[in-house]
């Protein structure tokens with residue numbers, strides 16, 4: 001099977017653009033659900049499909065929307081999926097619902113690009129691990145970015161200086177990471193100038 005040709009960065013940017021349209025799930029607690037965007041690159045060189053959380057129905061995950069609502073009857077073998085956030089793991093949804101990680105495997109998608117792992121420590125990368133166990137190649141941010149994100153996800157709010165001190169990255173690298181995390185919808189900027197801090201979006 002021929003692997004589709006694509007530029008990972010450009011496709012992830014498409015996923016991020018889709019993500020920005022996400023519609024928050026109505027929940028009983030005061031937390032907001034993270035925005036998520038997903039893109040499917042098909043081997044037949046047709047234009048990539050995009051989806052975002054809640055696009056067709058309230059509460060539907062982006063990957064579910066993409067695979068089950070937009071491509072239900074299509075063969076997706078050889079397609080590559082991009083998602084801004086780690087797909088949910090088996091058991092994460094209510095009992096009757098399959099997780100997105102399971103749907104990806106059932107769709108016979110063999111390569112998934114993940115913007116970032118789920119910041120919830122309870123998730124513990126279960127979605128990523130499940131995909132890998134099922135033989136799916138998972139492509140991620142580089143190790144430094146992931147290490148930075150694992151640290152940030154435990155912080156209520158942080159300045160760039162705090163991030164530099166904690167991780168030992170130089171100023172430019174820290175700035176690049178923080179900007180990328182904001183673009184991925186993981187952090188929100190609070191304040192401006194020297195007083196800028198970053199909060200994890202939950």
Ligand SMILES: [Zn+2]
Nearest residue numbers: 061088099100
């Ligand atoms: Zn999901």
